[in-house]
Amino acid sequence: MRRFAAVLLLASSLAGCTNVTATKPNELTVLAASSLTGVFTELQSQFEATHPGVKVKLVLDSSATLSQMVEQGAPGDVLATADQRTMDHTRIAGGIVGQADQFATNTMVLIVPANNPANIKSLGGLSAKTDFVVCVPTAPCGAAAAALLTTNHVSAQPASEETDVKAVLNKVVTGEADAGLVFTTDALSAGDKVRQIAIPGASQAPNTYWIAQTKQAEVSSLAQDWIDLVLGPNGQAVLARAGFATQ
Amino acid sequence: MTVPRRLLIPASLGAGLLVLPIIGLVLRAPLSTFGSLLTAPATLSALWLSVWTSTASTAVCVLLGIPLSWVLARAQFRFKSLLRGILLTPLVVPPVVAGVALLSAFGRNGFLGAPLRDGFGLSIPYTSIAVVLAHSFVAMPFFILSTEEGFRALPPRLEDVASTLGADAWTRFRRVGLPLARPALIAGAVLAWARSLGEFGATITFAGNYPGTTRTLPLEVYTQLQADPDAAIVVSLLLLIICVGVLAALRGRWLGGLR
Numbered sequence: 241m242r243r244f245a246a247v248l249l250l251a252s253s254l255a256g257c258t259n260v261t262a263t264k265p266n267e268l269t270v271l272a273a274s275s276l277t278g279v280f281t282e283l284q285s286q287f288e289a290t291h292p293g294v295k296v297k298l299v300l301d302s303s304a305t306l307s308q309m310v311e312q313g314a315p316g317d318v319l320a321t322a323d324q325r326t327m328d329h330t331r332i333a334g335g336i337v338g339q340a341d342q343f344a345t346n347t348m349v350l351i352v353p354a355n356n357p358a359n360i361k362s363l364g365g366l367s368a369k370t371d372f373v374v375c376v377p378t379a380p381c382g383a384a385a386a387a388l389l390t391t392n393h394v395s396a397q398p399a400s401e402e403t404d405v406k407a408v409l410n411k412v413v414t415g416e417a418d419a420g421l422v423f424t425t426d427a428l429s430a431g432d433k434v435r436q437i438a439i440p441g442a443s444q445a446p447n448t449y450w451i452a453q454t455k456q457a458e459v460s461s462l463a464q465d466w467i468d469l470v471l472g473p474n475g476q477a478v479l480a481r482a483g484f485a486t487q
Numbered sequence: 488m489t490v491p492r493r494l495l496i497p498a499s500l501g502a503g504l505l506v507l508p509i510i511g512l513v514l515r516a517p518l519s520t521f522g523s524l525l526t527a528p529a530t531l532s533a534l535w536l537s538v539w540t541s542t543a544s545t546a547v548c549v550l551l552g553i554p555l556s557w558v559l560a561r562a563q564f565r566f567k568s569l570l571r572g573i574l575l576t577p578l579v580v581p582p583v584v585a586g587v588a589l590l591s592a593f594g595r596n597g598f599l600g601a602p603l604r605d606g607f608g609l610s611i612p613y614t615s616i617a618v619v620l621a622h623s624f625v626a627m628p629f630f631i632l633s634t635e636e637g638f639r640a641l642p643p644r645l646e647d648v649a650s651t652l653g654a655d656a657w658t659r660f661r662r663v664g665l666p667l668a669r670p671a672l673i674a675g676a677v678l679a680w681a682r683s684l685g686e687f688g689a690t691i692t693f694a695g696n697y698p699g700t701t702r703t704l705p706l707e708v709y710t711q712l713q714a715d716p717d718a719a720i721v722v723s724l725l726l727l728i729i730c731v732g733v734l735a736a737l738r739g740r741w742l743g744g745l746r
Contacts, residue, residue, distance in 0.1 A: 304713035371595075371613055376696070378714040399613035400695025401702075403710070415596045416612060 268462045269297045269315050271306040273322035273380065273449070274404045275346065275423045279475075279482045280320070286478075287469055294462060302379040302404035303327075310335040310454050317457040318466050320449065322346070322405075322423075323380035327450035340452035343470050344484040346423040347446045348384050350437040351412050351430070358418035363392050363439050371399040372419040373411045381405040384447055385421040388439050409434075423447065425483040446485065509727065516724055517717040524721040532699050533707035534725065540615060540703060541683035544622035548630040548679040553672065556631050557660055560638035578628045585624055586692025593620065594693070617694035618701050622683035629682050630675040637671020638664060674737065681733050684726070 268287075272280045277300050284296045299306070303321035310319050311333045319336060320343075321327045327340045352360050358370045366372050366389075374389075375382030382401060399417065402408045409426045411417040413433045427436045451470055457463045469475045476486040517524070524530065559571055577585055593600045593611045603609045611617045645667070646659045654662065665672070687705040694701040696710065704726050711719035 302713060308712060308716065371610065373695070376710055376713065378710070398697065400697045401710070402696060403691075403713070414590075414594075416590065416594055 266293050266459075267295045267297060268317050268459060268466060269299060270318045270320065270466060271299045271301070271309065271314075271316040271454075272318075272320040273303045273306070274300045274406045275322050275381070275426055276300070276320055276449070277406065278425070278429050279478050279484070282478050283466075283469055283475055286474060287466060291462070291465065296466070300406075302375070304376075304378045304380075305403070307335070310456075313456055315456065316454050317459060317463040318451065319454050320451040320470070321380070322449055323383065323447050324450060325383065326380060327452065331452070335455055336452040337455050337457070338453060340450045341467065341471060342448050342487070343451050343475070344449040344479045344486050345446040346425055346449065346484055347442045348381070348388055348421055348439055349424045349427050349442065350419055350439050351409070351422055351427045351434040352419045352437065353412055353415045354433055354435060355415075356435060357415070360419050360437070362437060363388070363394055366394050366396045366419060368396050370396070370418040371416075372396070372421070373400045373402055373408050373417045374398045374421045375405055375408055376401040376403055379404055380447055381408065381421070381423060384445070387445065388421070388442055391441050392439070428483040449484070512720060512723055512727065515720050517720065520717060521721055524715075524718045525725060527718065529698060529707060529711075530718070530722055530725070533702055533704045533722070536615065536618070536699065536701075537684055537703040537705075540618045540622055541680050543619045544626055544683045545630075545676050545680040547619065547623040548627045549672070549676055552627055552630040552675070552679075553634060553665075556634035556638055557664065559631070560635050574631060575628045577625050578632070582625060582686065582688025583692050585689040586621065589617075589621055589624060589689060589693040593617070612693060613695045613697065613701060615694075615700050618690055618703060621689040621693045622686050625686055625689055626679035626682040630679040633671050633675030633678055634668065637668035637675070640671070641667050677733060677737055681730060684729065 270280060270284075277298075280298055280300070284298060287296050288294060299309075299316060301309075303323060303326040306316075306319060307321065307326045307330045310316060310330050319327070319330060321330070324342075327336075330336055331340060350360070350363050350366075352358070358365075360366065360370060374385040377383055377386050381404070400411070402411065405422050405426055408417075408420040409422050409430055412420040412422075413430050421439070424436070427434055451467050453460065453463045453467065470479075471487075480486050555574070559567070559574075580588075590600075590612070591597050593603075595601065595604055595610055595612060600611060603611070611620065641664060646663050649659050649663050684703075685705060686703070687709065690701065690703060691706055691709070696702050696706050702710065704722055708719045708722045708726070711722060
């Protein structure tokens with residue numbers, strides 16, 4: 241029997257975990273980059289207040305993962321990504337309908353735990369001795385981090401490549417890392433648990449945020465309402481308060 | 488003996504549930520790029536890391552697990568069943584919880600990790616040592632389960648006879664217990680190795696995800712799913728092939744005597 245137990249285990253460890261839930265007509269599923277967690281959670285209650293009986297479901301993950309999910313036909317009516325690359329990728333794969341709209345920009349920042357154990361003062365202070373974490377290069381935050389490390393001639397290698405930006409933030413907040421590269425908005429969301437250090441050149445190359453309706457959107461009017469909310473004055477105000485640069 | 492007909496439908500559904508996903512994986516394999524994806528540097532580095540960390544954690548399981556199993560099988564003491572229950576919890580705890588638990592003990596701010604770091608400048612997370620530790624944590628219970636069962640199945644008479652012939656406790660363990668329980672020890676070691684190879688949740692949570700040092704094959708699959716799903720499928724198949732190989736070895740000559 242044991243040999244069969246082994247197969248089961250290995251098979252189960254190979255299986256990814258994707259949330260599969262059917263979208264009901266009065267339910268809107270929004271797939272959003274994890275850096276949008278705070279803003280979209282706030283907009284979720286605004287939207288539900290103006291759409292009685294509608295439940296908004298947020299799926300927050302790395303843009304690259306969400307893009308894959310959309311292409312695979314996972315349930316989701318709206319896709320919001322943290323860069324143009326992942327949105328373009330989805331569009332070319334036929335994952336969205338209509339056009340994608342840019343709705344905000346975000347810049348990268350270096351963060352250290354509040355007590356700054358490795359005494360890091362600038363991006364150049366990252367060395368082989370410091371445990372710093374970034375996102376995987378396929379995620380928008382990882383692509384941006386890799387570009388900034390290159391342009392600033394930092395050759396030290398990160399200790400880990402996390403699969404999304406919230407994981408990077410968490411490593412720094414819990415003190416499991418000396419530093420991390422995240423979006424300004426993530427740094428703001430952590431309050432005084434982290435200290436921010438500006439990265440030279442970051443503001444010249446901000447990440448752009450894009451939103452579009454997916455091809456599998458079941459409730460097209462609700463999806464459009466959500467997009468309008470994000471692009472409209474209310475959405476833009478919430479984004480600005482969270483530290484995003486708006487249109 | 489005949490099997491009642493009414494069992495055949497659920498039986499084939501069960502078999503289908505287990506077999507169909509594997510067939511799906513094989514069908515999705517990108518034939519034209521299979522070879523180049525399989526020999527890509529990222530795949531090979533993850534393969535090598537997986538093989539050596541799984542082997543190292545199997546060594547940890549064998550060196551520490553055999554004595555522990557012998558104690559559980561032979562020693563009589565209070566709260567033994569409670570202890571066994573605690574030791575076997577990693578079997579049922581979700582691996583990501585195992586990762587969080589490992590962080591709270593050996594993380595940079597863990598109750599053991601912090602003094603280690605302050606006192607000796609040793610930091611475990613983000614190193615291959617962390618991978619071995621995570622693997623050992625989840626694999627050891629499998630090893631113990633197999634070996635303790637092996638030790639318990641030995642007829643007590645044999646050790647009694649050895650005892651009357653003047654063998655002390657150490658000799659009885661080394662000359663009677665160990666050789667006779669060999670098939671169970673090997674089965675336990677192979678199972679621990681296979682469990683290590685497939686370990687994902689505890690590793691990514693505790694050790695991190697960096698190519699070459701902590702990105703094992705399952706983490707490579709997860710990372711590649713974001714970038715290149717074809718590569719993820721090829722790496723998944725590679726894991727599958729290794730597992731089938733392990734099972735074949737289990738059935739074959741090593742454990743011929745167990746059947």
